Amino acid sequence: MSFHKEHELHTRRKGRNIGLGLTLVALICIVFGLTVVKVTRGDFEPPRGQVEGN
Structure with missing residues:
Protein backbone atom coordinates (compact mmCIF):
# COMPACT_ATOMS: atom_id res chain seq x y z
CA MET A 1 0.00 0.00 0.00
CA SER A 2 1.44 3.37 -0.96
CA PHE A 3 0.42 6.76 0.29
CA HIS A 4 0.20 9.50 -2.29
CA GLY A 15 -6.24 25.66 5.62
CA ARG A 16 -9.28 27.70 4.63
CA ASN A 17 -11.63 25.31 6.45
CA ILE A 18 -9.55 25.47 9.63
CA GLY A 19 -9.53 29.28 9.47
CA LEU A 20 -13.28 29.41 8.95
CA GLY A 21 -13.86 26.94 11.78
CA LEU A 22 -11.73 28.99 14.19
CA THR A 23 -13.59 32.15 13.15
CA LEU A 24 -16.95 30.50 13.82
CA VAL A 25 -15.79 29.21 17.21
CA ALA A 26 -14.58 32.70 18.14
CA LEU A 27 -17.93 34.23 17.14
CA VAL A 37 -22.69 38.81 31.14
CA LYS A 38 -26.20 40.10 30.37
CA VAL A 39 -27.86 37.31 32.36
CA THR A 40 -25.60 37.71 35.40
CA ARG A 41 -26.10 41.50 35.43
CA GLY A 42 -29.87 41.03 35.48
CA ASP A 43 -30.66 42.88 32.24
CA PHE A 44 -33.37 40.34 31.38
CA GLU A 45 -35.45 40.96 34.50
CA PRO A 46 -38.53 43.17 34.10
CA PRO A 47 -38.65 46.32 36.23
CA ARG A 48 -39.96 45.50 39.71
CA GLY A 49 -42.97 47.82 39.54
CA GLN A 50 -44.34 46.28 36.33
CA VAL A 51 -44.62 42.63 37.36
CA GLU A 52 -48.21 41.41 37.03
CA GLY A 53 -49.65 39.48 39.95
CA ASN A 54 -52.49 36.97 39.51
Whole structure:
Protein backbone atom coordinates (compact mmCIF):
# COMPACT_ATOMS: atom_id res chain seq x y z
CA MET A 1 0.00 0.00 0.00
CA SER A 2 1.44 3.37 -0.96
CA PHE A 3 0.42 6.76 0.29
CA HIS A 4 0.20 9.50 -2.29
CA LYS A 5 1.03 13.13 -1.69
CA GLU A 6 -1.98 15.35 -1.05
CA HIS A 7 -2.78 17.70 -3.92
CA GLU A 8 -2.02 21.40 -3.39
CA LEU A 9 -5.70 22.31 -3.80
CA HIS A 10 -6.69 20.07 -0.87
CA THR A 11 -4.00 21.64 1.29
CA ARG A 12 -5.35 25.13 0.58
CA ARG A 13 -8.93 24.01 1.24
CA LYS A 14 -7.92 22.43 4.54
CA GLY A 15 -6.24 25.66 5.62
CA ARG A 16 -9.28 27.70 4.63
CA ASN A 17 -11.63 25.31 6.45
CA ILE A 18 -9.55 25.47 9.63
CA GLY A 19 -9.53 29.28 9.47
CA LEU A 20 -13.28 29.41 8.95
CA GLY A 21 -13.86 26.94 11.78
CA LEU A 22 -11.73 28.99 14.19
CA THR A 23 -13.59 32.15 13.15
CA LEU A 24 -16.95 30.50 13.82
CA VAL A 25 -15.79 29.21 17.21
CA ALA A 26 -14.58 32.70 18.14
CA LEU A 27 -17.93 34.23 17.14
CA ILE A 28 -19.83 31.64 19.17
CA CYS A 29 -17.60 32.32 22.20
CA ILE A 30 -18.20 36.09 21.92
CA VAL A 31 -21.98 35.66 21.70
CA PHE A 32 -22.00 33.18 24.58
CA GLY A 33 -19.83 35.48 26.69
CA LEU A 34 -22.08 38.47 26.05
CA THR A 35 -25.14 36.38 26.93
CA VAL A 36 -23.58 35.23 30.21
CA VAL A 37 -22.69 38.81 31.14
CA LYS A 38 -26.20 40.10 30.37
CA VAL A 39 -27.86 37.31 32.36
CA THR A 40 -25.60 37.71 35.40
CA ARG A 41 -26.10 41.50 35.43
CA GLY A 42 -29.87 41.03 35.48
CA ASP A 43 -30.66 42.88 32.24
CA PHE A 44 -33.37 40.34 31.38
CA GLU A 45 -35.45 40.96 34.50
CA PRO A 46 -38.53 43.17 34.10
CA PRO A 47 -38.65 46.32 36.23
CA ARG A 48 -39.96 45.50 39.71
CA GLY A 49 -42.97 47.82 39.54
CA GLN A 50 -44.34 46.28 36.33
CA VAL A 51 -44.62 42.63 37.36
CA GLU A 52 -48.21 41.41 37.03
CA GLY A 53 -49.65 39.48 39.95
CA ASN A 54 -52.49 36.97 39.51
